[in-house]
Amino acid sequence: GAVVSQHPSWVICKSGTSVKIECRSLDFQATTMFWYRQFPKQSLMLMATSNEGSKATYEQGVEKDKFLINHASLTLSTLTVTSAHPEDSSFYICSARALPGNTEAFFGQGTRLTVV
Amino acid sequence: DQQVKQNSPSLSVQEGRISILNCDYTNSMFDYFLWYKKYPAEGPTFLISISSIKDKNEDGRFTVFLNKSAKHLSLHIVPSQPGDSAVYFCAASASYTGNQFYFGTGTSLTVIP
Numbered sequence: 136g137a138v139v140s141q142h143p144s145w146v147i148c149k150s151g152t153s154v155k156i157e158c159r160s161l162d163f164q165a166t167t168m169f170w171y172r173q174f175p176k177q178s179l180m181l182m183a184t185s186n187e188g189s190k191a192t193y194e195q196g197v198e199k200d201k202f203l204i205n206h207a208s209l210t211l212s213t214l215t216v217t218s219a220h221p222e223d224s225s226f227y228i229c230s231a232r233a234l235p236g237n238t239e240a241f242f243g244q245g246t247r248l249t250v251v
Numbered sequence: 252d253q254q255v256k257q258n259s260p261s262l263s264v265q266e267g268r269i270s271i272l273n274c275d276y277t278n279s280m281f282d283y284f285l286w287y288k289k290y291p292a293e294g295p296t297f298l299i300s301i302s303s304i305k306d307k308n309e310d311g312r313f314t315v316f317l318n319k320s321a322k323h324l325s326l327h328i329v330p331s332q333p334g335d336s337a338v339y340f341c342a343a344s345a346s347y348t349g350n351q352f353y354f355g356t357g358t359s360l361t362v363i364p
Contacts, residue, residue, distance in 0.1 A: 242294035
């Protein structure tokens with residue numbers, strides 16, 4: 136089946152620094168990728184929809200200047216957490232759909248971000 | 252506003268018995284539904300899906316039922332196995348919203364050997 140690779144799987148950074156998370160579709164082209172965030176014992180919350188070649192669409196309440204999304208190619212989307220704070224510590228997951236319309240989505244392995 | 256809800260945060264079932272996980276949604280425009288299984292610190296793994304034109308879809312030990320009038324879907328696992336122990340999320344999407352998924356809060360299933 137289709138594979139989505141997310142890197143890194145975990146990262147620790149200092150407050151005030153920036154962290155980049157990569158999401159790659161390995162064997163298919165994804166015009167749209169999605170970024171989610173999960174707090175402990177809570178659901179996956181959609182942060183933004185990443186569209187190849189255009190600006191990302193952010194969900195209400197998500198700071199676009201803090202969570203920078205770049206979808207430069209059909210196989211790569213990146214999420215950069217800028218000026219990280221401890222409250223940004225969370226589990227971030229990307230997903231992509233291989234085909235348009237109603238099809239399953241494939242998820243990356245997730246990135247555990249800890250800001251100290 | 253939680254559009255997809257899983258009201259049971261946890262469920263324990265004896266090995267070999269049936270596990271039934273429930274999910275309710277509020278948006279009548281949702282037309283595609285999925286169940287995912289998730290282990291801690293890992294990404295979700297797709298299990299089974301159902302389109303709104305169907306009311307049942309079966310794949311091996313997993314069956315998903317959809318009741319559109321009640322805005323309710325359920326996942327049946329039979330027979331349950333200890334390896335099924337994980338957190339299960341239902342998710343829904345609507346074609347008009349660009350196909351992003353909305354997730355329930357998850358149900359932690361424990362299958363007791």
